[in-house]
Amino acid sequence: MPTQANRVGHVSIGVQPEDPPWKRLLFKTVLQPKVASVLVIVVCWLIAAALLPQDVIPGPLDVLREAKHIAINDNPLQAIGITMLRILAAWAVAMAIGTPVGILMASGRVFNGVLRDLVLVFMALPLVIWALLAVLWFGGSLMAPIVAGAAVAFPFTAVNVYEGVASVDRDMLRMARVYRLPKLVVLRKIMMPSMMPFIFASARQAFAMVWKTIAILEIFGASSGMGWEIEGQYERSSLAGVFVWIITFAAVMMVFELAVFSTFEKHTFRWRPKIGDLR
Amino acid sequence: MEADKVSVSEEELGAPAPVMTALTAAPMMKPPHESRWGSALIHILAIVVVLAAWYVITLFTPKYIFPTPQAVWEEMWQILSSGDLWPQLSATLQRTVYSLIGAMVIGTALGIVMGINNYWESFTRNWVYMALSMPGIVWAMLCVLWFGINEIALFIAVVFIIFPYVAVNVFEGVKGIDRELLDMGRSFKVERGAMIRKIVLPSLTPYLVGAVRQNFANSWKMVTIAELFGASMGIGFMIRTGFEFFDSAMMLAWVAWFALVIVAIEYAIIGPFRKYMLRWRPEIDEVI
Numbered sequence: 001m002p003t004q005a006n007r008v009g010h011v012s013i014g015v016q017p018e019d020p021p022w023k024r025l026l027f028k029t030v031l032q033p034k035v036a037s038v039l040v041i042v043v044c045w046l047i048a049a050a051l052l053p054q055d056v057i058p059g060p061l062d063v064l065r066e067a068k069h070i071a072i073n074d075n076p077l078q079a080i081g082i083t084m085l086r087i088l089a090a091w092a093v094a095m096a097i098g099t100p101v102g103i104l105m106a107s108g109r110v111f112n113g114v115l116r117d118l119v120l121v122f123m124a125l126p127l128v129i130w131a132l133l134a135v136l137w138f139g140g141s142l143m144a145p146i147v148a149g150a151a152v153a154f155p156f157t158a159v160n161v162y163e164g165v166a167s168v169d170r171d172m173l174r175m176a177r178v179y180r181l182p183k184l185v186v187l188r189k190i191m192m193p194s195m196m197p198f199i200f201a202s203a204r205q206a207f208a209m210v211w212k213t214i215a216i217l218e219i220f221g222a223s224s225g226m227g228w229e230i231e232g233q234y235e236r237s238s239l240a241g242v243f244v245w246i247i248t249f250a251a252v253m254m255v256f257e258l259a260v261f262s263t264f265e266k267h268t269f270r271w272r273p274k275i276g277d278l279r
Numbered sequence: 280m281e282a283d284k285v286s287v288s289e290e291e292l293g294a295p296a297p298v299m300t301a302l303t304a305a306p307m308m309k310p311p312h313e314s315r316w317g318s319a320l321i322h323i324l325a326i327v328v329v330l331a332a333w334y335v336i337t338l339f340t341p342k343y344i345f346p347t348p349q350a351v352w353e354e355m356w357q358i359l360s361s362g363d364l365w366p367q368l369s370a371t372l373q374r375t376v377y378s379l380i381g382a383m384v385i386g387t388a389l390g391i392v393m394g395i396n397n398y399w400e401s402f403t404r405n406w407v408y409m410a411l412s413m414p415g416i417v418w419a420m421l422c423v424l425w426f427g428i429n430e431i432a433l434f435i436a437v438v439f440i441i442f443p444y445v446a447v448n449v450f451e452g453v454k455g456i457d458r459e460l461l462d463m464g465r466s467f468k469v470e471r472g473a474m475i476r477k478i479v480l481p482s483l484t485p486y487l488v489g490a491v492r493q494n495f496a497n498s499w500k501m502v503t504i505a506e507l508f509g510a511s512m513g514i515g516f517m518i519r520t521g522f523e524f525f526d527s528a529m530m531l532a533w534v535a536w537f538a539l540v541i542v543a544i545e546y547a548i549i550g551p552f553r554k555y556m557l558r559w560r561p562e563i564d565e566v567i
Contacts, residue, residue, distance in 0.1 A: 033398050033399070033400075033401040033402040034401055034402070034405065036402060037402045037403065037405070037406060041406070056425065109317070109321070110321060110324070113318060113321030113322065113324070113325060114321060114324055114328055115325075116325075117322060117325035117326070117329075118325060118329060119304070120304065120305055121329070121538075123304055124496070124541065124542055125534055125538055126499075126500040126503045126504070126534065127500065127504075128500075128503050128504050128507060128515065128518060129518060129530060129531070129534045132518060132519075132522045132530065133527055133530060133531075135522075136344065136522065136525060136527050137344055137345065137527075155304075159304050208412065211414065212414040212415065212416075215414035215416055215417070216414065216416050216504065219416060219420075220507075220522070230417070230420070234420050234424065237424065239421075239424060242420065242421065242424070246413075246417050246421075249414075249417075250409060250412065250413060253412055254409070254412065257412075
């Protein structure tokens with residue numbers, strides 16, 4: 001753990017070399033923090049499910065049974081696909097609007113003033129209002145999630161991109177001017193590398209904002225997708241069903257995060273030294 | 280030291296960006312030199328541009344779908360003059376403040392534990408990030424199913440949504456504590472309670488104030504979401520009512536009032552509070 005250096009107290013739980021082998025084995029397996037955290041949660045869940053009636057806390061088995069039921073009778077892949085389509089469309093539009101707004105903000109006093117106010121107003125509004133207004137305006141069409149998601153997420157993209165442009169080394173730009181580098185080279189070799197971390201941050205943040213918006217939008221105003229499924233189970237007061245869909249939603253989002261963003265990031269920042277190299 | 284810096288950024292790859300609000304984003308985007316008159320003119324220009332764009336859009340869309348600026352303004356005036364504003368406002372504000380306090384207490388405790396102990400850090404880390412990525416509305420629904428439609432359900436839902444943000448903030452703060460001070464404390468055999476009171480908490484103050492600043496705006500938005508389901512008073516309930524009557528002017532008018540009040544509170548109370556708490560620290564532009 002690289003955080004070792006920053007430790008504050010002497011309170012960490014660990015195994016000492018003089019401990020008996022059974023204790024060392026225990027610490028190496030189930031007491032590993034990540035394993036233990038899962039175990040603790042599962043045990044708490046089992047206890048709560050045993051003590052409370054099934055319609056308050058469904059047990060893991062109830063949830064599995066419900067998941068099987070849903071997998072057979074409903075069409076979960078279709079719901080996942082529709083939600084992902086909405087999220088990706090809204091996210092693409094948010095990035096497509098936010099990026100030029102951020103660049104424009106960084107490129108002039110008047111643009112900065114006007115767009116800054118606009119971005120701040122959009123940021124001050126809660127995302128609920130966009131989800132619900134978009135449903136009123138566009139009903140069940142694909143325009144509703146696009147407009148709601150883009151309205152919620154583009155200010156965050158714009159601020160991040162603005163920060164990125166502002167972080168470009170001015171001396172490098174001056175040098176490029178002195179040596180008369182072509183504009184495209186300046187963009188690719190000077191601007192982009194220092195903007196990349198900010199663009200990634202903005203993509204990630206926009207993605208998270210969009211999926212939270214789409215969840216609300218689907219719960220209130222769609223007739224398909226994972227949010228709508230959650231709402232259906234909620235109306236039936238079927239907690240097992242709500243659990244199944246919530247877990248599915250969280251799992252899909254996490255997989256997407258890990259598979260897409262982390263991979264891209266690793267690829268883009270492969271020139272950066274790893275921690276181990278510097279030690 | 281060098282290795283430390285790199286490792287922190289490496290670790291943060293998986294971490295969510297901090298919550299941005301209008302208040303915390305505004306100084307980021309401000310160009311360094313701006314004359315007062317010039318900026319006032321630009322603000323006016325911004326308002327004119329936005330209103331004009333809004334008005335032009337209403338010309339091409341039916342009124343009941345897309346309200347004109349006047350319609351929203353009249354609705355806002357009507358809400359104020361009918362005396363409806365204050366009860367709803369105070370309901371939502373109370374919930375916001377209580378849940379923020381609850382989330383600050385739990386989040387600070389968790390953040391400190393995560394920061395000072397590696398075992399608990401890796402124990403909780405993934406769960407905190409998972410909690411951060413859950414849409415707030417899901418918590419609201421679960422709490423309504425569990426506790427029914429009442430204040431407790433709302434409180435628990437919003438505390439659950441907000442406290443991971445606070446925990447991450449405080450965690451970063453604990454990591455940033457000056458190690459030399461701690462080493463000194465340790466070599467003088469200061470006991471753990473005194474270390475936390477005299478070293479940890481004072482160095483955490485900027486992060487705690489930052490957490491309040493970011494999460495005040497965040498928690499009123501989350502209260503609004505929770506109120507869609509679990510309340511019969513408050514801004515979220517009024518937005519829901521407007522939604523059910525297809526009255527977009529009413530929805531926008533309520534949101535506008537609340538956004539105004541929240542921004543006013545941010546500038547009038549939280550900004551000065553931050554200044555007061557951090558009065559010992561010179562501002563960056565004073566130093567440079």
